[in-house]
Amino acid sequence: xxxxxxxxxxxxASSRRAARVRGEPxxxxxxxIAISLAFLTLFLLLPLVSVFVEAGARGWAA
Amino acid sequence: MTVAASARxxxxxxxxxxxIALGVTLTALSLVVLIPLAALxxxxxxxxxxxIWAIATSPRTLAALRLSFLGALFAAAVNAxxxxxxxxxxxxxxxxxxxxxxAAVDLPFxxxxxxxxxxxxxxxxxxxxxxSLLAPYDIKIAYTPLxxxxxxxxxxxxxxxxxxQPVLEQMQAEIEEAAALLGAGRWRTIxxxxxxxxxxxxxxxxxxxxxxxVGEYGSVIFIAGNVPMVSEIAPLLIVIRLEQFDxxxxxxxxxxxLLIAFALILAVNLIQARARRRFGDV
Numbered sequence: 324x325x326x327x328x329x330x331x332x333x334x335x336a337s338s339r340r341a342a343r344v345r346g347e348p349x350x351x352x353x354x355x356i357a358i359s360l361a362f363l364t365l366f367l368l369l370p371l372v373s374v375f376v377e378a379g380a381r382g383w384a385a
Numbered sequence: 386m387t388v389a390a391s392a393r394x395x396x397x398x399x400x401x402x403x404x405i406a407l408g409v410t411l412t413a414l415s416l417v418v419l420i421p422l423a424a425l426x427x428x429x430x431x432x433x434x435x436x437i438w439a440i441a442t443s444p445r446t447l448a449a450l451r452l453s454f455l456g457a458l459f460a461a462a463v464n465a466x467x468x469x470x471x472x473x474x475x476x477x478x479x480x481x482x483x484x485x486x487x488a489a490v491d492l493p494f495x496x497x498x499x500x501x502x503x504x505x506x507x508x509x510x511x512x513x514x515x516x517s518l519l520a521p522y523d524i525k526i527a528y529t530p531l532x533x534x535x536x537x538x539x540x541x542x543x544x545x546x547x548x549x550q551p552v553l554e555q556m557q558a559e560i561e562e563a564a565a566l567l568g569a570g571r572w573r574t575i576x577x578x579x580x581x582x583x584x585x586x587x588x589x590x591x592x593x594x595x596x597x598x599v600g601e602y603g604s605v606i607f608i609a610g611n612v613p614m615v616s617e618i619a620p621l622l623i624v625i626r627l628e629q630f631d632x633x634x635x636x637x638x639x640x641x642x643l644l645i646a647f648a649l650i651l652a653v654n655l656i657q658a659r660a661r662r663r664f665g666d667v
Contacts, residue, residue: 345561346477347571356480359471366539367489369514370504371496377507 422643429640432633440637445613446622449638452530453619454645457598460537461545465591468545469583475546476553490546493539498603505536506608528610533618536604541594548590552583588657592650599646 346352429437440446474480475487493501507513509527511520516527526532556579564574602620609616619642626635 345558345565352478355470356474356478359467359474359486362467362471363486363489365515366535366542367492369508370501370539371489371492373504373508373514374496374500377504 425636425639425643428633428636432637436633437637440634441641445617446619446638446641448614449617449619449622450641450645452533452617453599453642454649456530456533456537456618457595457601458649460534460541460598461591461595463534463538464541464545464594465587468542468590468594469549469587471542472546472549472553476550490543493541493543498540498601499607501539502536502604502607505539505604506532509535509608527608528612528616530609530616532608532610533605533616536608537598537601540601540604541598544593544597545587545590548586548593549583552586556582585657585660588653588660592653592657595653596646596650599642 347355432440471490475483475490506527509516509532511517511525511527513527516525519526526535560578561574564578565571569577600620602618602624605618606621609618609621611617611621619638623635623638623642626632626638
């Protein structure tokens with residue numbers, strides 16, 4: 324709504340930038356996602372996976 | 386200023402039933418929290434001043450307390466940083482498997498702590514998946530204080546993510562757009578507009594993660610190796626004394642932990658109250 328009501332004083336080039344005013348550059352996003360995934364893998368996913376691996380190793384035979 | 390003045394003493398609400406509500410609340414609080422804690426203090430006092438002093442100042446107790454509290458603070462700090470990033474990514478960015486990760490964040494709550502401890506020990510031991518990668522560089526994680534911190538980080542992560550996430554989700558896009566329209570750059574918008582309302586939640590998550598980490602027992606003892614003076618946590622010291630039927634000694638250590646934890650959490654709450662006053666009602 325508010326976007327429509329704004330006067331069209333901005334050039335198309337800068338309005339394309341304005342549309343992304345809430346986001347970060349893709350590179351920053353990628354870095355943040357990579358950090359989260361690395362952290363999660365080390366501290367959360369690996370322990371969980373290892374539980375399943377251990378259970379699988381013993382469980383199927385039993 | 387009127388806010389500060391009225392916060393000091395709140396008038397009972399005009400809603401009826403203040404007395405009975407307060408009574409029920411205090412009764413429940415007494416039964417569940419205050420009476421057991423009072424009993425703990427009594428038990429500790431029964432040890433006698435000389436014994437209390439001897440236990441409290443013994444090098445082993447001090448080393449365990451230091452490890453427990455510094456480890457918990459460190460783990461909570463790590464969780465605060467990475468939990469904030471994780472919450473940010475989960476709320477704002479699209480990446481494959483996001484919902485799966487979102488669900489997995491709660492798993493440390495669901496997993497029995499002993500299972501978590503054994504799994505972490507298996508991974509971070511010198512012959513484990515991660516430990517074997519670090520072993521050539523002579524870095525040992527399991528069976529050292531670092532191992533304690535790994536377990537504490539695992540245990541505390543959901544607290545930070547789950548307290549910060551809803552605040553980030555409810556943040557209105559208009560605020561950021563207004564900041565951008567007023568000429569703030571993206572970084573400035575994030576650090577001056579977006580994050581300040583998040584800080585109280587972040588601090589709450591930090592305190593919760595810290596409190597949980599201080600008392601954590603099950604997951605730590607498997608990965609810590611429990612070397613006295615090196616990787617022995619205070620809760621383990623309590624259990625050791627209990628197993629020796631030294632109930633008063635156990636109560637002394639427990640009381641020390643309680644007092645330190647209470648002082649730290651009180652300090653954080655004071656900081657938080659100040660932040661709340663500054664950033665408004667968040």
